Amino acid sequence: MDISPYETDNSVSCRLTSQIPDVCRKEDCCLGIDEAGRGPVLGPMVYGICFCPVSKKEALKDLKVADSKTLTEAERENLFQKLDEAKSYVGWALQILSPNTISTSMLQRTKYNLNALSHDTAIGLVQYALDSGVQLKEVYVDTVGPAEKYEEKLSQLFPGIDVTVRSKADSLFPIVSAASICAKVARDHVVKSWKFAENLGEVDTDYGSGYPNGTESISLFSDPKTKFVRFSWSTAQTLMDSKAVTVHWDDEEEDGEKAAQRQNNRSMLSYFGASGGDNGQNPTQQTHRFFTERRLRSLNTL
Template identity: 30%
Template sequence: MDHLPDTVNKLLSSSHTETYVSHIPAAINEENISTTPVIVGVDEAGRGPIFGSMVYSAAYMPETFENCLNTGDAEDLKFGFDDSKKLTDVKRDELFGYLWRQTTDENLSEEKQQSIEKLKENIGYVITGISARDISSGMSKYPPTEIYNLNEQAHDTTMEMIRILKEDNKLNIKHVFIDTVGPPASYQKKLEMKFPDLKFTVSKKADSIYPIVSVASVIAKVTRDMHLKELNKIFLREDINLGSGYPSDPNTVKYLKENVTSLIGWNPVFTRFSWNTTNNYLTENNEKYGTLEIKWEDDFITTGRKRKNGGDIVSAMKPSMYDGVLTASSFYDIN
């Protein structure tokens, strides 16, 4: 799909987690790759939605290029990178387009075209899209002690992207700026233990504070949004709109209510079944939406889980009737 960024095409190539690594920019060539100090910024998009991947991006650039991105200095190229949530869809697409499109709009001024080329020559990135299917799989593991929660998935993804840049791409990383997931102090300590030779700054609102994190924020957001739109086109009719995937989005709510199937629910390629919003449609509103009530084995043998009509599932098993042994009979003897 030539009209899409390579980041999006990579995610479309599989229903599982995928990683895309851009070419190393011209300003960091083979001759000076080990001597050019590089700074890295990490941010994500799509942590909260019901639909689509959670996309992580690690953008990087030579340390000397930092003053060219929204710093107010004389060298500032004034592209407008910022926390992606503060930007319009059009502005985000424009900014990421500067990085991934092969050609520059000839209608732009010569000065603008030169600025865009300079941006391309200095910015590289890696993205990982954690698919909805893998998010659900990780968060639904049994027993509960094995659950791979969203924070852990995010941390591991970030560390793997840093490893790719450091070890595979051989970049001379001097400082990594990260928009935090969870408490900043403990996350930063975790990263420093993993990469003791690197300097980290983990903070809230890093995508508004550090320009390179703003770049990562835009890359992640545009990639995620484009990917979800393409999934909508591929798997659904043209008149069906998934919306943004957030529970507050009217289009998302409308899709959930009108397209739930009795057994599967929704397409697992783009749906996170580990979210309470989707789970409730399938477990709490069986009569309303015509979904089937399923008795999962895990629920029956996990202490403290509640039955639909109240009461503790384990207590309801009446273990004394079966000498305390969970048998096929005791398993189904719950009403």
């Protein structure tokens, strides 16, 4: 698998795609969705879709695809090779969500949790297939969150497509198993060949699968400072709390946003009360610069 487009800048997310088989633009198709790397504290999370004509479901079974977690790395590589060789009727697409993307999404002021990120990524991949001309009639998804709500959400977004969301879908539907294999192989390649942009000196790359309970993973960021780490994970936060220097930000003045919030919390009637002073402001109340800089003042009359 060629992951070089992602390696050019592994701090941002990247989409890798196969060619779209001509038959997928002509016949009704099924599509499976699964991910790899949801739990690890190191490395990306990869979402994958795999699609083929409904008439080729049995041919897909003949490839003996299975849930990627039940396969060895060599078996996954071999099955991905078979899927790639079946390009006359099988297509795939992968969305690699970088650790940096995951961290900044989950730590931003307006919280964007992993479930929402997962849903939006899966939706984007389905839309990619539709925009590419794939004649989707069936979509099978390994659930994230409550299956019924997720299924309802996807059905509303993609009317006319029969959507099935199930727990352990990767072991129930071959097309989801195929997507699982594509995602897992891509993640394995990315983790193994990760290029550290930071000046870390000698790095021990024996960091295992990157799960929080792995001693190999913990040793990599005992002094965490690389974008290979998901800093939104509690494992990373615990280490940062114990090893990093605490910084306190003391604002000399209340910032504009807080001032605006304070003003918004005032009763609307307060803006029409008796005034004192030339500008209609209460002389005993000091106006924040947020309002003075914008020449905003209270109204006495309409």
